[in-house]
Amino acid sequence: MPNSKAHAIALCESKCTGCTNCIRVCPTEAIRVKNQKAKIIDKRCINCGQCVSVCPHNALTGVSDPLQDIEKFTYKIALVDPVLYGQFYEDILDPQEVLKKIQQLGFDMVYEVSRSSPIITDFTKNYLNNPKALPVISSSCPAILRTIQIRFPDLIENILPMDSPAEIAAEMAKEELAVKKNIPIGEIGAFYISTCPARSFSFKKPVGRDRSNVDGTLSIKDIFLKISATKEDPQYSIDKELLTPEFFSHGKAIGWARLGGQSQALSIKEFLSVDGIDNVISILAEVEDEKLQHLSFLECQACTNGCVGGNFCVENSFVARNRIRILSEKHRESEPKVSNEDPEKFMIQKEIKPFDVSSLDEDLSEALIKLEKINNVLESLPNIDCGACGSPSCKALAEDIVLGYASYKDCIVLLKEKN
Numbered sequence: 001m002p003n004s005k006a007h008a009i010a011l012c013e014s015k016c017t018g019c020t021n022c023i024r025v026c027p028t029e030a031i032r033v034k035n036q037k038a039k040i041i042d043k044r045c046i047n048c049g050q051c052v053s054v055c056p057h058n059a060l061t062g063v064s065d066p067l068q069d070i071e072k073f074t075y076k077i078a079l080v081d082p083v084l085y086g087q088f089y090e091d092i093l094d095p096q097e098v099l100k101k102i103q104q105l106g107f108d109m110v111y112e113v114s115r116s117s118p119i120i121t122d123f124t125k126n127y128l129n130n131p132k133a134l135p136v137i138s139s140s141c142p143a144i145l146r147t148i149q150i151r152f153p154d155l156i157e158n159i160l161p162m163d164s165p166a167e168i169a170a171e172m173a174k175e176e177l178a179v180k181k182n183i184p185i186g187e188i189g190a191f192y193i194s195t196c197p198a199r200s201f202s203f204k205k206p207v208g209r210d211r212s213n214v215d216g217t218l219s220i221k222d223i224f225l226k227i228s229a230t231k232e233d234p235q236y237s238i239d240k241e242l243l244t245p246e247f248f249s250h251g252k253a254i255g256w257a258r259l260g261g262q263s264q265a266l267s268i269k270e271f272l273s274v275d276g277i278d279n280v281i282s283i284l285a286e287v288e289d290e291k292l293q294h295l296s297f298l299e300c301q302a303c304t305n306g307c308v309g310g311n312f313c314v315e316n317s318f319v320a321r322n323r324i325r326i327l328s329e330k331h332r333e334s335e336p337k338v339s340n341e342d343p344e345k346f347m348i349q350k351e352i353k354p355f356d357v358s359s360l361d362e363d364l365s366e367a368l369i370k371l372e373k374i375n376n377v378l379e380s381l382p383n384i385d386c387g388a389c390g391s392p393s394c395k396a397l398a399e400d401i402v403l404g405y406a407s408y409k410d411c412i413v414l415l416k417e418k419n
Contacts, residue, residue, distance in 0.1 A: 007045040008063045008201035009052065013037050015059035022051035022060060023392045027277045028150055028357075032400065033390035044357050046146040047198040048277050048302045049311035062197030062311045064219040067226070070106060073189030073215065075181065077173045078107040079166055082114050082257040083195050083307045085327055086320030087224050095327070101227045102193075109177050113192070116168035116346075117253035121265045123162055123343035128268070128296055133158045135272070135287065135295035138262055139348070140164050142202035143302035144280060146355075149207075152284050153354030158298075161348045163208070165256065166192050166199065168346045170213035189215040193223050196303060196310030208348030219312040251332030258321040259306035261328070263299045271297040276304050360403070373402045382413040 018036030023029075030044035031051060038051075038059070052060045070076040080102060085095045093101075099110045120140075128136060139145060139160045148155050170190040178185045194200050194217040203214040255261035260273040272295050274283045280300045286292050303309035308324060309317035360374075361367040377398040384394065389410040391397035400406035408414055 007042055008047040008197035010061050010063050012059050015057045017057055020387050021054045023387050025050040025054050027281055029392045029396050046143045047201045048143040049197050052311050064194055064200050065216040069216045070191055074187040075108045077109045077111055077190045078102050079169055079190055079192040080110055080112050081193055081195055082254045084193055084220055086308050086323040087315045101230045104230055111173035113165050113169040114253035116165045117256050119341055119343050120162055124266055134293055135298040136160050138299045141301050143198035144300045145207050149355045150357055152288055154288055156352050163346045167213055191216045191218055193218050193220055195220055195307045195312055208350050208352055221312050221314055224314045251328045255328035257324045258308055259301055263297055268296055270295050273299040275301045275306055277302045370402050374398045377401050388412045
């Protein structure tokens with residue numbers, strides 16, 4: 001069985017053939033292929049799922065929780081991301097029917113994540129009046145936060161100091177249900193219907209807080225299949241509030257499910273929305289070089305088209321994005337559900353710290369010696385970054401050789417030259 005100890009990508013070694021497709025697309029060089037099997041370097045993985053997308057043998061998969069886990073709690077909340085609506089044709093299964101069927105799966109409350117979006121929007125508008133650094137970078141994509149921690153630590157101060165929509169929605173939903181049912185919050189479990197592995201992992205090891213409000217994640221793919229197979233029960237009781245237009249907090253909030261939704265909700269001119277992890281890394285490099293200081297806000301999404309392109313989604317991301325656009329426009333005139341919550345309550349609680357993934361040795365003098373050896377080894381390598389050795393680049397291979405994870409024999413080019 002596949003397993004994962006420190007990230008949300010599971011590897012099934014029996015399916016892995018060592019094809020090296022995964023190492024070619026990993027943006028943080030977190031994968032090596034040795035002895036015809038892939039291996040994930042835990043501290044480097046950002047859980048973006050690029051490797052999952054290109055694996056031809058399905059040896060790599062995203063990790064989520066089984067639906068049975070909701071039974072660990074007396075009361076259960078389903079946190080529904082609007083991305084889920086984009087998986088269905090509205091004339092076949094509209095959002096209200098989706099919500100009904102989700103509750104039939106055993107939930108006491110269905111809570112739409114977009115109801116937290118207006119809180120983040122209001123906070124962001126005020127924060128832009130006095131930011132720590134420009135451009136302010138959205139904190140909504142966990143894969144991007146981890147990328148910044150690993151590759152762009154100087155940009156940590158640019159991150160919007162606000163929890164993700166799912167974290168905020170979980171807290172609001174638990175408090176609402178606790179009051180409604182007159183029960184302790186400890187008896188309530190909030191389960192997010194997740195779009196990707198990065199979100200699943202973000203609740204297990206949250207950034208900026210000690211403990212997440214989300215108690216588990218269910219993949220959109222699994223819920224999609226269960227909803228599709230569930231027959232609507234006309235006798236089934238559902239909270240009437242879920243059937244009112246006010247449930248959809250606002251068309252702009254629903255639009256967060258696609259790229260640019262968060263930025264457009266701010267009603268500002270100087271923003272940039274970027275999708276695709278490689279494109280994001282390119283833009284973050286420009287921000288680090290102080291080339292984009294004219295921007296006020298930067299929305300970065302690791303997946304193509306935003307969250308609708310997550311690994312756990314079923315529908316083509318372009319099709320799903322268009323469905324979300326239509327749904328967003330349909331509800332654009334509706335008034336957002338009024339919240340008396342203080343946005344400051346949902347600010348990031350702990351300092352976000354960088355991840356040091358390049359340390360060669362705890363002893364500085366030893367690290368410098370190893371660095372010199374790596375440079376010497378690199379000079380003897382072909383520097384063509386073919387990946388055939390099982391390392392993502394010649395520089396990575398040089399490091400692996402010095403650290404004892406590889407040898408010169410792994411380089412096919414050198415091996416051919418000797419023969």
